[in-house]
Amino acid sequence: MERSVDSELRQLKEKILTMGGYVEKALDDSLKALIQRKPELFDNVYEVEKEVNQKHIEVDEACLRILARQAPMAADLRLVVAVIKINTDLERMGDQAVNISHNAKRYITEPPLKPLIDLPRMAEEVRAMVRFSLDAFVRGDVALAEKVLAMDDLVDGLKNQIYRELITYIVGDPKVTERALNLILIARNLERLGDHATNIAEDVIFAISGKDIRHGGGAGAQAGSTQK
């Protein structure tokens, strides 16, 4: 039986998916521009980010409408609440792709500081996290979402490694500070993107299983149970 809320929820999922697609595109383009030194791609990022902002508003409106008119319950309610949170995450991720573009733009106006090895690896991981979290959302795949959570540790480790390495460069030659700082900021933004992907994965797990695993909540915490 198809309920009227079903088509609205489906449209909502489609919107989030489109929005996620934009975020991935923005991230891809900003990284490609950095690694392949193609400044013309930065304009794409800014364009795509506008689309993300547009969708951000649309998704919020759709969620409000569903809450007000359908009064969703149980899994439906969890899905809408998760979408509201994922929506915020995706919008921030769009902003971070733009931040990466800003730093990358400045970085590639100067000769490379060093061959980029860890940063592309980190970028690959983060892109995978973003894609997996969105796939997990679409497919309702808890296992995939859990995989995203595990990947976050790796990304955090890569970021620390990049920090340490670049600081040694700065210490060795203060004239490279600006370039090194740009790379550090890019790594920092990538790490934040990974965190947002982690949030999405957590929301997906909540929406599907009703388990709240944030902040070490573990399997014990369940939606709706009050803390005593």
Added chain:
Amino acid sequence: MANPILETKEVSAWFGKHQAVRGISFSAEPNTINAMIGPSGCGKSTFLRCLNRLHEEVEGARVEGSVLLSKEDIYGQGVDPVAVRRRIGMVFQKPNPFPSMSVFDNVAAGLRLAGIHKRSVLAEVVERSLVQAALWEEVKDKLKQPGTSLSGGQQQRLCIARALAVNPPVLLMDEPTSALDPISTAKIEELLVNLKNDVTIVIVTHNMQQAARISDQTCFFLTGELVEAGETSRIFTNPQDTRTEQYITGRFG
């Protein structure tokens, strides 16, 4: 469930050969609102009527199991069903003030029955009950008018006042707002939440939002069985049984 005021153990009920309620064990904590939800014909109303021994008034009806009110079995040997009903109030789907009785007499009916006829006492209890039912301000100048002259929502609050007059520890309500408009419904819901301080409420409702809004515990019934009972916010955000999930998300029923 530390100290339930109302507890049922394996309660089953029949209409003739048809079993409408199947072995329900349920308990209600004092000062809580307990909502019974489920599709039509799931046995929730019948179960409610087992809680004050009203079910057996229907011809051919039968009940098994036990219902403990403050640890005392109301189906125990030698227990008078009439006496049970004096201790457990009930409000019905349709407002049903006693015809050709004034507002005052309606509320006083239970007391007069208990042998209290002193005017001052009656007046005091009637006022208290009407205040409790959030009706006093609206009817204090109309106490002599027939109860049936009030609006639907007022009539229902009059019925609540009538039930409250004898100070019952438990109040049963069978879809008390299904015949009312949204404003009257909202008033009654607000009233129920306030009444929680004085009585334990068991309410059957077809309105899931109502159960979600006002109840502390929600019980989901299906084909005479209690499928799932639990804290209301949990039932409505994260039900454990797929049938509960399907029902409250509107996939059937």
Added chain:
Amino acid sequence: MEVSLQPAAHTTGRLRDRLSFRDFGRKWKNRGMRLLLLVMAIAAIAPLLSVFIYVFQQGGSSLNWSFFSEVPVPVGETGGGMLNAWVGTVTIVLMASVVGIPWGIAAGIYLSEYGKGKLGNVLRFATDILTSVPSIIIGLFAYAIIVVPLKRFSAHAGAAALAVIMVPFVTRTTEELLKLVPNHVREAGLALGLPRWKVVLWIVLRGSAGGIMTGVMLAVARVAGETAPLLFTAFGNRFLSLSLDQPMATLPVQIYTYAISPYEEWHRQAWAGAFVLVIFVFTLNLFTRLIMARRR
């Protein structure tokens, strides 16, 4: 392939005729039918109206104070009245009511509140039959079981016959009215801890008291005009009698006796009696209507 969007000419023509808004014929047929029904309705109340007018003309002029205050005088003398008859009617109807009304109400309560099984259906059926038994048969019955054994016509026997006629009416009215009280009102009483008999008496019966009163009054009005069952029970009496074990005069019987007599004076008095009886029944009906209207 080419498809013609134009329907065949003959089809459109007929359809247009049928669906036309300008159908004067139908309007006139409707008016004609309505007029016919109105005429029938008026025709139905015409007899009542003519009875009223006739009785009023004939009886009203013959009515005077002595009709109420004097007993009949021997044939040939003028004057006299029907004091014996109206007092007798009041007495016998009162006696019949005292017995018949509580009896009928009790039976009605049983049928409505408890008579759901086979026994109830049998009783209901029997009551319906009793309602349609010709009143003269009831009179015969009273004659057979009261008058014959006691070897005497009496007010008792007349009252018994009238009570038996009243009972089924009151029973069915009571039952129907109690059934109108919704079941959830009964449940409200039960849920408040009232025993069932108290629910019936204090809530259900009280709630429909007005309606039952109406039914009762209509039953009284009906038996007040009964003649046949009184002919061989109360019989009649030329004198004013208040002994209940003696024959007693009643208005209907007195009217009957006077009407079939050859005396002009008696005919006049019969009309006066008829007039009083009609006014009595009419007033009782009007009164109950007023009560009903006030209750709404």
